[in-house]
Amino acid sequence: MTGHGRLPVVYAPDADERFSSWAARMAPFYAMTVSEFVAALGLQGHNVFDLEWRLSEGQGALIATRTGLSPEAVRAMTFWDLRPEARMMIARGHGRRCPACPSDIRRRTSALPWVFHCAVHVADLQDAAGGSLPAILGAGPMAALERTAKAGATVLEAWAHGVGQQGFGPAEMLALLTARHRRASPLSLREQPRMSLQTRRDYHEFLTTPIIRQALTVIVPEYDRVAPVLTKPVLSGPRSLAQGSLLQSFALTVGIELPPVSWTAG
Numbered sequence: 467m468t469g470h471g472r473l474p475v476v477y478a479p480d481a482d483e484r485f486s487s488w489a490a491r492m493a494p495f496y497a498m499t500v501s502e503f504v505a506a507l508g509l510q511g512h513n514v515f516d517l518e519w520r521l522s523e524g525q526g527a528l529i530a531t532r533t534g535l536s537p538e539a540v541r542a543m544t545f546w547d548l549r550p551e552a553r554m555m556i557a558r559g560h561g562r563r564c565p566a567c568p569s570d571i572r573r574r575t576s577a578l579p580w581v582f583h584c585a586v587h588v589a590d591l592q593d594a595a596g597g598s599l600p601a602i603l604g605a606g607p608m609a610a611l612e613r614t615a616k617a618g619a620t621v622l623e624a625w626a627h628g629v630g631q632q633g634f635g636p637a638e639m640l641a642l643l644t645a646r647h648r649r650a651s652p653l654s655l656r657e658q659p660r661m662s663l664q665t666r667r668d669y670h671e672f673l674t675t676p677i678i679r680q681a682l683t684v685i686v687p688e689y690d691r692v693a694p695v696l697t698k699p700v701l702s703g704p705r706s707l708a709q710g711s712l713l714q715s716f717a718l719t720v721g722i723e724l725p726p727v728s729w730t731a732g
Contacts, residue, residue: 471532472531472532472533472534473496473506473532473533473534475495476492476533476534476535477491477492477495478535479535479539479542479543480568480571481573481585481586482573482574482575482576482585482586483543483571483572483573483574484518484543484560484572484573484574484577485514485517485518485521485540485543485544486500486514486515486518486558486560486572487560487570487571487572487573488543489503489504489514490514490570491570491571500514501513501514504517506532507528507529507532507533508528508529508532509525509528509529512525515558517544518543518544518545518556519544519545519553519554519556520546520550520553521540521541521544521546523537526540526541526544542574543574544574545574545577547627548626548627549625549626549627549628551637551704552625552626552627554704554708555578555579555626555704555707555708556577556578556579556708557577557579557708557709560572560577561593561594561712562576562577562591562592562593562712563576563591563592564576564584564586564587564589564591564592565589565592566584566586566587566589567584567586567587573585573586576591578623578626579707579708579710579715579719580618580619580622580623580707580715580719581619582599582615582619582712582715582716582719591712592712593711593712593713597712599712599713599716602692602712602713603688603692603713603716604692607688607691607692610688611686611688611716611720614720614723614724615716615719615720615723617723618719618720618721618722618723619719621636621722621723622636622707622719622722625637636722637703637704639721639722640703640704640706640707640718640722641702641703642681643680643681643682643685643706643718643721643722644680644681644682644700644701644702644703644706645680645681645702646678646679646680646681647679647680647681647683647684648679649676649679650676650677650678650679651676651677651679652673652674652675652676652677653673653675653677653695657695658673677695677696677698677699678698678699680698680699680700682700682717682718682721683698685721685724686717686720686721686724688717689713689714689716689717689720692713693713693714693717697711700714700718706718707719
């Protein structure tokens with residue numbers, strides 16, 4: 467691929483496809499790495515995920531000129547419409563996936579941490595290990611929480627697009643959900659697997675390690691029951707959604723919508 471004219475072959479972006487996904491499909495066609503392909507678009511030195519987050523009008527126009535795609539089609543593969551704080555919640559990798567999507571396609575909407583179904587196939591998204599929320603939580607708890615999760619997602623979606631949310635909004639709520647509700651403590655008997663006395667002795671250090679106790683486990687007890695104890699704590703504030711697991715993101719989305727009067731001490 468030489469010169470600065472239009473590329474001879476350009477794949478049409480799939481429905482709701484991320485820019486990083488599209489670039490990862492295009493690069494092998496030209497026997498390039500993703501970084502080399504981005505450079506060939508005239509954007510040498512730019513990271514593909516940074517372009518996804520904050521594509522300027524000039525950069526979008528340059529990609530459009532090199533590919534023949536419309537500026538609107540290029541922009542639709544990015545997160546340009548989200549406020550900066552929300553863009554920082556988009557994972558650089560592609561941890562979540564739809565089981566019905568082609569293995570090389572990653573959807574833009576599926577990258578939003580408050581979205582749990584594929585926008586194209588309406589299938590439950592899966593984590594990197596292939597687990598879905600109904601399988602992790604169980605059918606009963608999932609059905610009980612789904613409506614609240616949808617309401618929480620609506621709040622987060624509006625906030626991400628800069629609609630309303632003055633005063634105590636999702637960012638403040640995330641800080642509250644991830645705050646410690648009591649002192650860190652070792653595993654309780656309820657949290658410990660069944661084990662022999664000798665095994666307890668062998669794992670004494672583990673069993674006596676203090677675990678962070680956050681408000682999320684009280685506000686969403688369903689999460690407390692199924693989350694592995696060592697990975698139960700989540701990062702503080704907005705980072706909790708930005709870098710949380712599928713299960714953690716779901717619990718936080720549920721917690722954002724639950725009214726304070728429903729909170730009970732655990």
